[in-house]
Amino acid sequence: MEKKFRKIGVLTSGGDAPGMNAAVRAVTRAALSRGVEVMGIIGGYRGLIHDEMINLKARNVSNIINRGGTFLYSDRCLEFKTEEGMQRAIEVCKKHEIDGIVAIGGDGTFRGATDLSVRGIPTIGIPGTIDNDITATETTIGFDTAMNTVLQMVDRLRDTCESHARCNVVEVMGRGAGDIALNTAMALGAVAVVIPEVAFDEEACMAKIRRLREDGKRSFLVIVSEGVEKFAPGLAKRIEEQTGVETKYACLAHVVRGGDPTLADRVLATKLGVAAVDQLLAGKSNLVLCQNNSQVVAVDILYSQCLDRYYKGTLKDGMLEKFSADEKAAMEKVIAEKKEEFRKYYAMVNDLAQ
Ligand code: F6P
Numbered sequence: 001m002e003k004k005f006r007k008i009g010v011l012t013s014g015g016d017a018p019g020m021n022a023a024v025r026a027v028t029r030a031a032l033s034r035g036v037e038v039m040g041i042i043g044g045y046r047g048l049i050h051d052e053m054i055n056l057k058a059r060n061v062s063n064i065i066n067r068g069g070t071f072l073y074s075d076r077c078l079e080f081k082t083e084e085g086m087q088r089a090i091e092v093c094k095k096h097e098i099d100g101i102v103a104i105g106g107d108g109t110f111r112g113a114t115d116l117s118v119r120g121i122p123t124i125g126i127p128g129t130i131d132n133d134i135t136a137t138e139t140t141i142g143f144d145t146a147m148n149t150v151l152q153m154v155d156r157l158r159d160t161c162e163s164h165a166r167c168n169v170v171e172v173m174g175r176g177a178g179d180i181a182l183n184t185a186m187a188l189g190a191v192a193v194v195i196p197e198v199a200f201d202e203e204a205c206m207a208k209i210r211r212l213r214e215d216g217k218r219s220f221l222v223i224v225s226e227g228v229e230k231f232a233p234g235l236a237k238r239i240e241e242q243t244g245v246e247t248k249y250a251c252l253a254h255v256v257r258g259g260d261p262t263l264a265d266r267v268l269a270t271k272l273g274v275a276a277v278d279q280l281l282a283g284k285s286n287l288v289l290c291q292n293n294s295q296v297v298a299v300d301i302l303y304s305q306c307l308d309r310y311y312k313g314t315l316k317d318g319m320l321e322k323f324s325a326d327e328k329a330a331m332e333k334v335i336a337e338k339k340e341e342f343r344k345y346y347a348m349v350n351d352l353a354q
Pocket of ligand 1: 015106129130131173174175226257
C-alpha cells in the first residue's frame with residue numbers, strides 16, 4: 001500500500017489558527033522522511049481549484065514551528081462547494097499526481113475533505129481552529145494559544161480596571177462555542193461568564209457585582225462569548241446602570257487568532273501531523289485525527305460531523321440513522337459529558353465568591 005503514495009498535498013483552510021504552521025511542518029517532514037513528495041497548496045481549497053501550489057522541501061518548513069498564522073495562507077472557499085469547483089480540484093490533483101491530501105482546519109474544511117474522499121482522493125483532516133468546536137476531539141490546534149492570548153490581554157484590562165475601580169465586559173471569539181470564554185473566565189477569576197451553551201442569569205450577575213462592590217472590590221471582569229450574539233455591549237451598559245460600577249466594553253476579535261503557538265499547540269500539531277501521514281500511507285481516508293485522553297485517535301469524518309450536529313442540535317434528516325446503536329450511544333455519552341462539563345464550569349465561575 002505504501003508504494004502507491006508518491007506525492008501528497010497539504011492545505012490549511014477556514015479561519016487560521018496558531019499551530020497550523022507546526023502541523024504543516026510535521027506533515028511535510030514526516031512525508032519526506034518516508035520518501036513521499038509534498039505539495040503545499042496555497043490558500044486552502046481555492047489553491048487546489050486554481051492550481052496554486054509549491055513543492056515543499058525540508059528547508060521550506062524550517063523555522064515555522066514557532067510562527068502564528070499559516071504560511072500556506074487560508075481561505076473560506078465557496079467555489080469548492082460547487083460540483084464544478086470540486087471537479088477542477090480533482091483535475092488539479094490528477095495533473096500533479098497527488099495521491100492524497102491532509103486538510104487542516106475546522107468543520108468546513110472537513111466537509112471539503114469528505115467531498116474529495118468520496119471522489120477518489122484520500123483525505124485526512126486535522127482539527128485546526130481556535131474555537132475548539134470539533135466535538136470528537138478534546139482539543140483543537142490553536143485553542144490553547146487563543147486562551148493564553150485572552151489571558152494576556154484581559155490581565156492588562158484588569159490593571160486599568162483596578163486603578164479606576166471599573167468593570168470591563170470583554171467579548172472573545174468562538175463561533176457558536178463558549179469554550180474560549182468559559183476556560184478563560186475561570187483562569188481570569190471573572191465575576192461572570194456568558195456562553196451560548198448555558199442560559200445566563202443576569203440578575204444574579206448584577207446582585208453579585210453590587211454585593212462585591214459593597215464589600216470593597218474595585219475591579220470586575222465579565223467574559224462574553226461572541227457565540228451569544230450582539231450581547232456584550234448592551235450588558236456593559238446595563239451593568240453600569242444597575243450596579244453603579246463604571247463599565248467599559250472591549251472586543252478582542254481577531255487579536256485572539258494571531259500570535260505564536262504555545263507549547264501545547266506545537267506538540268499537538270506535531271503529533272497530529274505525523275499521524276495524518278501515517279494514516280494516509282496506511283491507505284486510510286475520510287478520517288479526522290483527534291486527541292482524547294492524551295491519545296491520538298482517528299475518527300470517521302462523517303461520524304465527527306454527525307456528533308457535532310447532534311451536540312449543537314442541528315442534525316439533518318436521516319443523518320443519525322447511518323450509525324449503529326452502539327455508535328449513537330457513544331455519541332450521546334460524549335454529548336452528555338460535554339454538556340455537564342459546561343454546566344459545572346459555568347456554575348463554578350458565576351457562583352464563586354457569591
Ligand atoms: O472559527 C474561527 C473564528 O475565529 C471564529 O471564532 C469567528 O467567529 C470566525 O472565525 C471569524 O471569521 P472571519 O475571520 O472570517 O471573520
